[in-house]
Amino acid sequence: MALHKAIIFDIGGVCVGSPFQGIAKYEREYNLPKNYISIAIERSGENGAFQRLERGELTIPEFYEIFGKELSDPINKEYYLQYLQSRRNSNIPSLPDKITIDGRELFRTMMSETAKIDPIVVNAIKKLRANNKFKIAALTNNFQLPTQYQEEIEILGGSPSIEFKELFDEYIESSVIGLRKPDQKIFLYSCEKLGVAPNEAIFLDDIGMNLKAARHLGMRTIKVNLGKSKDAIKELEDLVGIPLLDDSKSNSAKL
Template identity: 55%
Template sequence: MTIKAVIFDIGGVCVGSPMAGIHRYEQQHGLPRNYINVAIVQQGEHGAFQKLERGEVKLDQFYKDFGSQLSHPTNKKYYKTYLQKSGKDAPDNIPDISVDGKELFATMMSETARLDEHIFLAIQKLKESGKFKLAALTNNFDLPEDDLKEAEAMGASAAAELRKLFDYFIESRLIGLRKPDPKIYHYACKEIGIEPNEAIFLDDIGMNLRSANKFGMHTIQVKMGHSREAVKQLEALTGLDLHSKPGSKI
């Protein structure tokens, strides 16, 4: 196996996970755990979140549509189905739920302002080795241009710091494709100049990894709070020490 490129997701891998923000919002508002994520996924490719990440809608309109879609009563049915498939008891009645789209999104994206130290060090060491092409492949959106404080709260500085390390920074908002659409992996490989089996792809979301793996990429899941374990898997595939800091004997 010849690996020529390592490709990283951003949110939930290189920086904190928006999923942690979703869980925090659910706790703060007394919502059932995973209710919001189930509702987001069930909107399909025409959902507000999905459109935002393809660059098809601006934030102001997104906030309205996002809140409206997640507050819709049909999400109760989707959530009950999710619980049943997960082998969990589904309540007979779920109360009406009202979601403030802007507040939820701000809570989600506040998590992305923090760099993951284990992944960040691994990227630095991969860069120093000069053995691999480094790429980011991220589902993202246009940051506010007229509100620097809001942009900063959504991880602008962390993203800027990461950009310096990557040879390629592939953004869903610019190309009109988003993971897990197989077309985005084809686009990435063509842009980087590699075959799928010459890439390692790290992501936190199972459906994104399954799609990439089916396309032919080697994949590593970065589970929330377990990035160090993911780096160990990356070390095994690259043959490099990616967790010891300069001067460390560990």
């Protein structure tokens, strides 16, 4: 077994709140069935608006328009029914004749959740940095907003603070390098930046397909389930042999 030399953290849903919480909030507000929007985003594939935004291929106005059109397409009803059937769910909800989703409103709701830092995870990162035994990286699917969209930047919660980014030896962003998870190339890129082999890295993420891609390369993975970051950090603690949960709710997690 390779000695772990690096720990790589996803951002949304791991270090901060998950945009999936925002999606769930939007679905409740507009009486859409659970996971309807998430399935529509997933089925749009690598050329979908959300995926293209995270590779830096769309401006935010372009994204809002395309995102809304994609999610409002009637084909998504078929995708959702296929999803329920694949899970052998016999409770098929009644879907409206027409579903219209406002791309801007949805995305703002999603991003509002990512402004909330998880103190358990952030304190664990600080303890790892203090130990000075591991390289620490962030690996995030994100988007960039030019300064001319200042109003939108403020509404969406702005960029991560300098203090937050300084928690990591490397802060790797999909929109900067033009690759996004679960493309295996982004994991190889991250390991190269850290100077480690994939089997020397531990990767934490909240999305199964990202973890699967990392595992395929030999990385050790930890799933961070919604609202259960303490369980994930306990698993990481056991792997690295360093106490990571002490004082996890202290004010030291604030940035």
